[in-house]
Amino acid sequence: MAVMGCIADDFTGATDLAGLLARSGASVNLRIGIPEAPAGKTADFEVIALKSRTAPVGEAVSETLRALDWLKSSGADRFFWKYCSTFDSTPEGNIGPVSEALMSALGVAQTIYCPAFPENGRAIFMGNLFVGEEPLAESPMKDHPLTPMRDSNLMRLLTPQVTGEVGLANRLVVERGAAALKERLSALLADGVPHVIVDAVSDSDLAVIAEACADMGLITGGSAVAMPLPNVFRAKRLLAGGESAPIMKPVSGGSLVLSGSCSATTRAQVGTYLKQASGYRLDPLVLAEAGPEGALNWLAEQPSDAPKIVYATAEPDAVRAAQDKLGRARAGEVVEQALAACAVAARSSGISRIVVAGGESSGAVTQALGVDSLSVGAEIAPGVPWCFAHSEGREIALALKSGNFGSEDFFAGALSMLETS
Ligand code: ADP
Numbered sequence: 001m002a003v004m005g006c007i008a009d010d011f012t013g014a015t016d017l018a019g020l021l022a023r024s025g026a027s028v029n030l031r032i033g034i035p036e037a038p039a040g041k042t043a044d045f046e047v048i049a050l051k052s053r054t055a056p057v058g059e060a061v062s063e064t065l066r067a068l069d070w071l072k073s074s075g076a077d078r079f080f081w082k083y084c085s086t087f088d089s090t091p092e093g094n095i096g097p098v099s100e101a102l103m104s105a106l107g108v109a110q111t112i113y114c115p116a117f118p119e120n121g122r123a124i125f126m127g128n129l130f131v132g133e134e135p136l137a138e139s140p141m142k143d144h145p146l147t148p149m150r151d152s153n154l155m156r157l158l159t160p161q162v163t164g165e166v167g168l169a170n171r172l173v174v175e176r177g178a179a180a181l182k183e184r185l186s187a188l189l190a191d192g193v194p195h196v197i198v199d200a201v202s203d204s205d206l207a208v209i210a211e212a213c214a215d216m217g218l219i220t221g222g223s224a225v226a227m228p229l230p231n232v233f234r235a236k237r238l239l240a241g242g243e244s245a246p247i248m249k250p251v252s253g254g255s256l257v258l259s260g261s262c263s264a265t266t267r268a269q270v271g272t273y274l275k276q277a278s279g280y281r282l283d284p285l286v287l288a289e290a291g292p293e294g295a296l297n298w299l300a301e302q303p304s305d306a307p308k309i310v311y312a313t314a315e316p317d318a319v320r321a322a323q324d325k326l327g328r329a330r331a332g333e334v335v336e337q338a339l340a341a342c343a344v345a346a347r348s349s350g351i352s353r354i355v356v357a358g359g360e361s362s363g364a365v366t367q368a369l370g371v372d373s374l375s376v377g378a379e380i381a382p383g384v385p386w387c388f389a390h391s392e393g394r395e396i397a398l399a400l401k402s403g404n405f406g407s408e409d410f411f412a413g414a415l416s417m418l419e420t421s
Pocket of ligand 1: 266
């Protein structure tokens with residue numbers, strides 16, 4: 001029986017969460033989309049990856065509620081709703097509406113919102129989210145192609161997305177420990193505040209939050225606030241077993257990097273990898289006219305064992321120019337379709353190690369590969385584990401990287417880690 005059911009709003013978010021939970025030695029199943037079959041053999045933590053971050057609100061809510069039903073059938077009675085550590089959303093949603101729908105389905109009167117991920121430079125102080133030393137709205141997230149973040153204050157960001165009131169449990173409370181935080185949450189609940197942003201700037205803050213909130217029916221946040229939960233559950237004897245190393249499998253066969261993320265971090269990573277790999281740049285305008293043929297032909301000419309990358313990654317000006325001509329959704333769609341087509345062609349040619357940069361991009365690629373369940377391995381960088389799956393009867397290794405994660409040499413580092421394991 002699963003001790004906790006988790007729902008993530010995109011694929012890389014789900015792998016990120018699964019990787020952090022697996023660090024503790026707990027067993028973690030990552031399901032891509034809602035499984036059709038009822039829950040059979042389950043892991044300690046069941047994680048369902050949706051592709052709902054930028055879906056229409058109604059669709060995001062109904063998919064999440066379907067995922068909840070499946071997770072309930074796995075025996076879980078505690079739930080985690082995982083979104084991006086940069087709170088990627090718009091005034092319409094989807095973070096707030098999905099949380100409210102989950103709360104009402106579970107009969108939960110209050111939940112917390114904690115997207116902090118200190119290891120990756122995401123901190124919340126006095127309700128304001130920081131990326132490194134910059135407030136969110138001054139970080140490169142202000143130029144995100146789908147969810148540009150133009151405010152750093154989580155209360156102001158969440159308020160238009162929910163019907164209930166939004167409150168804050170600030171760092172001064174968290175610093176005083178789990179009992180003080182519980183007291184603050186109860187006081188806010190008594191005042192009729194169902195939605196509480198919780199400050200966290202360090203892993204020790206997250207440990208306090210996990211301890212104070214472990215018995216809540218629903219916790220919401222980034223992946224990092226879930227990281228201490230396995231040990232809290234062990235202490236409560238809800239979870240058996242001790243520490244064990246995450247799985248790692250040597251997968252041979254050629255490699256391919258696919259990048260659809262335009263984040264500043266990914267732009268630097270693509271620039272670095274292009275110094276050692278051959279590359280093909282996808283242009284959304286060409287793709288809209290002529291489809292992915294050019295990329296597929298290029299890929300077919302590359303030696304299987306040579307390092308190579310197909311990327312749409314571009315500077316904000318170029319992204320805006322493509323969006324002005326095609327519309328934001330269409331520009332994203334043609335890129336995602338091309339990356340998916342490249343992944344399928346690569347697999348058919350025997351490539352078995354694929355690194356994808358970008359949440360939406362990863363979703364498109366895994367769907368095209370027909371991958372619906374992954375075992376979670378060791379992390380390449382905080383929040384990015386290698387995962388292992390079957391596609392068309394062959395075992396493949398997939399690294400699904402959220403745009404903002406990883407160091408500059410992430411791509412080469414990820415692939416070499418697999419070679420030496
Ligand atoms: P991240 O994890 O950085 O948010 P995503 O893959 O989730 O990356 O989102 C990036 C979106 O931008 C995708 O929908 C992708 O198709 C789109 N995109 C990528 N390159 C371009 C480009 N050159 N012009 C316009 N849109 C692009």
